[in-house]
Amino acid sequence: MTSPAKFRKDKEIVAEYEAQVKEIRAQLVEQLKCLDQQCELRVQLLQDLQDFFRKKSEIEMDYSRNLEKLAERFLTKTRSTKDHLLKKEQSILSPVNCWNLLLLQVKRESRDHATLSDLYLNNIIPRFAQISEDSGRLFKKSKEVGVQLQEDLMKVLNELYTVMKTYHMYNTDSINAESKLKEAEKQEEKQMGRSGRQDDRQTPRSPDALASIKTEEKPVRRSSVKKIEKMKEKRQAKYTENKLKAIKARNEYLLALEATNGCVFKYYIHDLSDIIDCCDLGYHASLQRALRTYLSAEQNVEASRHTGLETLEGAAESLEPNGDKQKLMETYNNVFCPPARFDFQSHMGDTMGVVCAQPPLESELLQRCQQLKSRLSTLKIENEEVKKTMEATLSTIQDMVTVEDYDVSECFHHSNSMESVKSTFSESYLSKPSLAKRRANQQETEQFYFTKQKEFLEGRSLITKLEAKHDLIQKTLGESQKTDCCLASGGRNLTERKQDSSEAIPLIVESCIRFISRHGLQHEGIFRVSGSQVEVNDIKNAFERGEDPLAGDQNDHDMDSIAGVLKLYFRGLDHALFPKEVFHDLISCVSMESLQERAAHIKKVLQSLPSKTLIIMRYLFAFLNHLSNYSDENMMDPYNLAICFGPTLMSVPEGHDQVSCQAHVNELIKTIIIHHDTIFPGQQDLQGPIYTIPGAGEDFCGLHSDSPHCEPPLVEEPAPNTVSVSQNNSEDVTAALTF
Template identity: 65%
Template sequence: MDGVSGKDQNVLSPVNCWNLLLNQVKRESRDHTTLSDIYLNNIIPRFVQVSEDSGRLFKKSKEVGLQLQEDLMKVLNELYTVMKTYHMYNADSISAQSKLKEAEKQEEKQIGKSVKQEDKQTPRSPDSTSNVKFEEKHVRRSSVKKIEKMKEKRQAKYTENRLKAIKARNEYLLALEATNASVFKYYIHDLSDLIDQCCDLGYHASLNRALRTFLSAELNLEQSKHEGLDAIENAVENLDANSDKQRLMEMYNNVFCPPMKFEFQPHMGDMKMKEYLEGRNLITKLQAKHDLLQKTLGESQRTDCALASGRRSSTVRKQDSSQAIPLVVESCIRFISRHGLQHEGIFRVSGSQVEVNDIKNAFERGEDPLAGDQNDHDMDSIAGVLKLYFRGLEHPLFPKDIFHDLIACVKRQKITEETASEMACAFLLLINAFPDLDLCSVEKQDPLSPEGTLPPELIYAAHFFLRALCLTLSLC
């Protein structure tokens, strides 16, 4: 682990992210392969076995259920048969009873008629009276016997039907009780026992084990994926360009280490380099003295100017000194030096006025539209922005009274060793003709004017650079 951690420390953060991403893809591939094996060799066979067992269990339980239903239907059919028999016998009994009552009514009517006739008869001769009575009695007896005989038959029929109805009713009650018991047993005991038997065969246990295996595999896959994603997230948060640059330079120290300085090798009494080095040392000493004097004088002059101009000018001075070169100048020059040195017609061809206004407005808002390495702007438009800025200065960089002299020096075609010294002296005289700078007067300028954006450090640096250039030309 120590060797791996040491190796990871020497890897750049983008390379570490790519390695972790590749490892995550490989891990997911391995996890999916393992998951496929688990599905193929474990989970799917278990579900197939559960399905087959469920099919066999369904067939068996269906047979048992059909058998129980057939038994119940037999009981119900018997109940229906007994009920129909009871209804039939009960209807016959009611019909016989009604016929018996009708016969009894006829008997009562016949008896009533005979009594009335005996009361209405008149006395006659004895012979005739005896003959009539005998005949009437004979008729009455025959009709009464018929009625009594019919009554007896109907009484016997009613008694027989009544017994059959009572017997059928008893059988119906017994069958009804047995049917209710069978239905209760079917729905309360038989179906419950059948379901219990199906559950006792292990269907739920087998399904539980198969699903547990599925959940375990999926959870392990998700946990592995989350671990890889957490590692990638940590690597993304550790992306740092500065640390990568430092690590790269430490890893390839021999490549990025600056070589030894080249020493001047004089040839045949060449003293120009020696004079240049001595002059450069003199310039360095003078620059140090100049900086010390500027610092000393600047503090006293800033104090006086602060008392004269108040709090507003001191605030403006702090804001101006925070940036040595205006943002528009620095950004435009940087962009032109990177992308426009080989551009044909630079500073001579005017660019798009719309793009010039857009870039100018962006700089006025404090933004830098030319930041980064993008090269999607028109070079002539950027040069136009820079020209527009310098053109808007109240006091030009090169004073008007020496402008023509500078142009005359630049127009010289050939520069020889004899004329180089003369040109240097001419440049030095022209530069010395520049007006002297006063820090206090510069700080009193209006910060809203174009020249107010140039801090004193830039103006002094320009003067010093031009004097150093002239001294260099004089030594060449």
């Protein structure tokens, strides 16, 4: 029989197993609860994201509408302006350009934020809603799979419990059978021992008594032994049977135990991970796509904003007062150009239009000339000192207004405290005590500068007035020694060079090109950088008087101003150098890919023009080609020169797209500059002056010659025996090629 101790131990083993199974069952329940909780959190997160982007979409749309209203408010004001700069489609001033670009940037931001709002509402939010729907459906299916796996696991645990109970039962039967077998063996041994003692016992008895005893005990012993042996055999068979069942049950238990542990391990290590993967199927990838959509939208808005800001930054960098001044004066040329010279108005038949230097007035004029010279010397020294003081003051003002106090990057260094930008900015700049002091110093310096500016301009005006009187008196005194001034009429001064109407190259063109060829081939930005409008007007007026202010070897003129005079001459012609009648024929060649074919077409079209026009074209484009050879120094290749001379030499007819046509015009002018020697006829086919490279002639003494009168043979006159240019061909363009 099983002892009470063994019975209690068996109960403890079963209780321990049941406790372990109960713990596993509790874990399985908690696992499902945990997955439910994760699903709820996921759904809530996606709902929060939808609400967030829905609100952000509203904010972006409101911001877009406000920006649109802001831009339209000022754009409407700009469209309704009466500024004829815009009506004439002239180049606007750089501050106005910055203002227009700023408004366009606001319009761009308005469109971008409206697009952003639309993407949030119609793209990103539906993505999150779809993710939420997909996650709920996948979780439901994953939970069904998990419940099924848990049921299978509990079934395996129950099977293990059954096998274990069977093993315990058969093992108990085996132990009991073994105990009974041992008990039978003990009885047998006891019986056999008793028989042996009786045989060995020596008791004095008579033979008849011994025989009687043996006869009586022998059947009794044999019956008991057989009975014990039979019981033993029966118990041996029972034990063997129970032992075999116990071994089989133990084997089944061990196999079931290994299988159960494998199933439990597989469920906890692999199945749970797979179930979670099923719940997460596509969730992270879909969420990543949605967030990347948001990032792409924001990055494109930022890129668009960055592009607009770069354009505005370029316009801000291009804020240049001299360029704006030049544009203003060119746009309002009729307002800023000098008026016609005042002519002598005779009175009561007095026709003397020059200063008379006959005695006794000669001595008086000589004394007055000396006084003016002395006064001018003093005034020039004083005015030069005022100019130096004014320039130093101007430099100080420029240092004040160009101080680099615009960097506010510190305001955007975000910290954990998330301090406001306003407070940071005010601390970094607006709250500086020196701000008021700097403003006061700047205003005081400006006041001093304008005082000196006024003093300088008044002094220069006085010097100009006295110089005019001095020069006229000096010229009159010099001429009085050569001719009788009283016989002179009211015509122009005899020293003035007059332009012969039959001259092939106008004096102003010849003189400007000669000066640039001598001194300006390496001048950076020639024809692109604006010169001094005052000097341009002075040189232009001198040519109009018949003088040549660029004669000789003096190099005291501003090269950009000389280039400006040449461009101004061609721009001021009544009819452009390239007539409108040949515009379409010339522009049609731009589509030709072969430059040789293009040059041949241009040559054919230009053959119909008057000879004098062709001579001027040949002369001008030969010079421009020579100038382009120095593009490494002057930065003016044929294309850059074409951009400068295209609008000047060939105007786009009305009714054509100015932008696209101008690009074709520039390409045409570039082609002519490059292939001028092929396009224009040579000296043999077209008699007239030609441009030659300085230094090419044998008699040219060079730019650095000691002789002050050395000039390069820039113009070659036709030989005496050559036929002159047809008067009929030149009459049509003579008036057009003079101011």
